Amino acid sequence: MLHRALDEDNFILSQFIHKCSALGFVSYAYSIFTSNPNPNIYLYNTLISIFSRQQHLSKDAICLYKQARTIGLYHDTYSIPFVLNAVTCLITSTQIHCEAILTGLNNDVHVATSLVRIYSSFGCISDARKVFDEMRNKDVSLWNAMIAGYVKAHDMDTAKYLFVNMLEKNVVSWTTIIAGYTQGNQFSQAIGVFRKMMSVEVSAKPDEVTMLVALSACAHLGEHELGEWIHSYIIKHRFRRTVSLNNTLIDMYAKSGNVKKAVELFESMEIRSGVTWSTVISALAVNGCGREAINMFSRMEMVGIRPNSVTFIALLSACSHAGLVEEGRLYFKTMEENHGISPDIRHYGCMVDLFGRAGYLDEAANMVKMMPFEANAAIWGSLLAAARNQGHVELGEQALQHLTEVEPHNSGNYSLVSNTYAALGRWSEARVARKIMRDTGVQKSPGGSFIKVKDKIYYFYSGDRSHPQCERIYRVLSHLNRASKTILHEYWEYVELLDADSPQEDHL
Structure with missing residues (x-):
């Protein structure tokens, strides 16, 4: 390029700088930029775009944006979207928005889309909506950005309203709504939108991300038939089998009770991450295959994959479900000694559950006393359930006392103690526990269930x-x-x- 003087062509030079950055030579790319005596806004935009994608260079991207204006270059419809990707504070975003208004660039749909995204990321959904409403010509990207903003703000009603009123929807539109419902634990609604997506003509077919969020909803609902259909669809249409997609498939099969299929899928994977190993260990644990989970953990260590805190939660849970007390003690001890992982409250909770299920109530109680955290409702509830099963009223009363402090409105806690008294024939104490529940205004949650009719799930409760x-x-x-x-x-x-x-x- 130097020999032929092509380095004086800013368009070719920007392509070269972009390729250098893609190969990891960012410093070299910047040195070429600084050696150019006559950079134009196109060259500046290239560097701003490169820097904005790397968090440690975000301030440099903003400096380049300001520098371009200082030397007399005018920002265009690419400059603002690129620099907004590097912005980390609301004040800077507002300043760039003001400049866009002064230069008339705010009327460009790409600039408006970037402004909607940045305001939404800071939780300023009303400002994002104002930018959206002021745009006369809205494209699908702007609609998607606004819908994603409401999803991020947990306002699914407004997100769904905008989605329904879109004239043109693409795969991102559908996936954003499905993901929003899934993240908000509204799995039935997520499945409903996914089914509708598959039944209508859309401008783009579902992609790996769509299938990932739909499978996540299937896993939580136990919709194994739909999950298996999605798996077949993925194979039939030759989707790119990403590690995260395979991990979600394993989780779906595990939560549907098909642990054999989950393990088969795991064994068929050529590339496995630490999350993959943790997922299959958890799959074996929740399906009562404690020994198999331990063997899988041994394989994980043999191939050199380092376990993390989530792996040990799955492992300790497997020991708890299978009653493997000694193994649980060993893993809890070695997770810090051998792997440098300090146990958090979830690991202590697994140990309390392990001891409680196995009938080691004294050890369970001591574990609660010695842990360096304040016990949460899950741990006291686990101890209360263990005391109930073993008929240990005193420990149950102690656990209930703590539970009423951290979770005063949970009727299940009072019911457990009342049932413990009743099982021992201590009817007067059982009535007292029920009376305390009534006197304190605690309402018993009604029993609930659900039924699927014509691919739609209906929830109902006692007396509903x-x-x-x-x-x-x-x-x-x-x-x-x-x-x-x-x-x-x-x-x-x-x-x-x-x-x-x-x-x-x-x-x-």
Whole structure:
């Protein structure tokens, strides 16, 4: 380039600088830029874009942006979106927005999209909406940015309203809504949007990210049939099987109870991350395969993958579910000694659960006393449940006392103690526990369940009358109850008429 004087062409030079940066030679790329005697705004934009993608160079990107204006160059519709990617404070964002207004660049849809994103990232959703509303010509990227802003602000109602009113939707639009519902634990709604996406014509087919968030919702809902369909769709359409996508598939199969399929998928993976190993260990743990989980951890160590704190949570959970007390003690001890991982409150919670399930109540109580954290509701609840199962009323009372301090409105805690007294025949104490619950205004949560009808999930609770067809539902339920009683009555009349000498088991 020097020999042919091509370095004087800023367009070619910017391409060369961009390639140097992509190969990791950022300092060299910058030295070429500084040696250029006549840089134009295009060359500045290239460097600003490079610096904005690296967090430690974000301040340099902003300095270059200011420097361009100082030497008399005018920013264009690329300068502002690039520099906004490097901004880390709201004041700077506002200053750049003001400059965009003064130069008329705020009317460009790309600039507006960047402003919506930056305001949303700082939680200024009303400012982002103002920028959005002032734009006459909105493209799909601007709509997606505004919807993503409401998703980030946990306002799914407004996000869904904008989504419904979009004239043109692409795969990002659909995926953003599905991800928003999934992140907000509204898994049924996420699945509903995904099903609709697959049933209508969209400008782009679902991608790996869409499948990842849909599989996550399937895992939480136990929608194994849909999860398996998604897996088949991924194979059929030859999706890029990223590690994160495979990890989510393993988690989905594990939570659906198909641990065999989860392990098969794990074994078929050519590339595995630490998250992959932790996921399959957790999959084995939650399905009661404690020994298999320990063996998998040994394999993980043998191949040189370093476990993290999440790995040990899965491992200790496996020991707890399988009743492997000695193994649990060993792993809890060695996680810090051999791997340099300090146990946090979740690891202590696993140990309390392990000792409690195995009947080692004294060790469980001592673990709570010796840990360097204040016990949370999960730990006291685990200790209370263990005391309930072992009939240890005094420990149960102690756990309840702490639970009422950290979780005063949980009716399940009072029910556990009341049931513990009742199991021991101490009915007066059981009534006292119930009376305390009533006197303190604690309401017992109603029992709940769900049912899937025509690919839609309906939630219902004890005494629930919120469904629009509840009268019809209760009417059918009443008919079923009457029919059941009639059948049982006729059956026992038939049994009484049988010959007494005839073996009753034959008739049953």
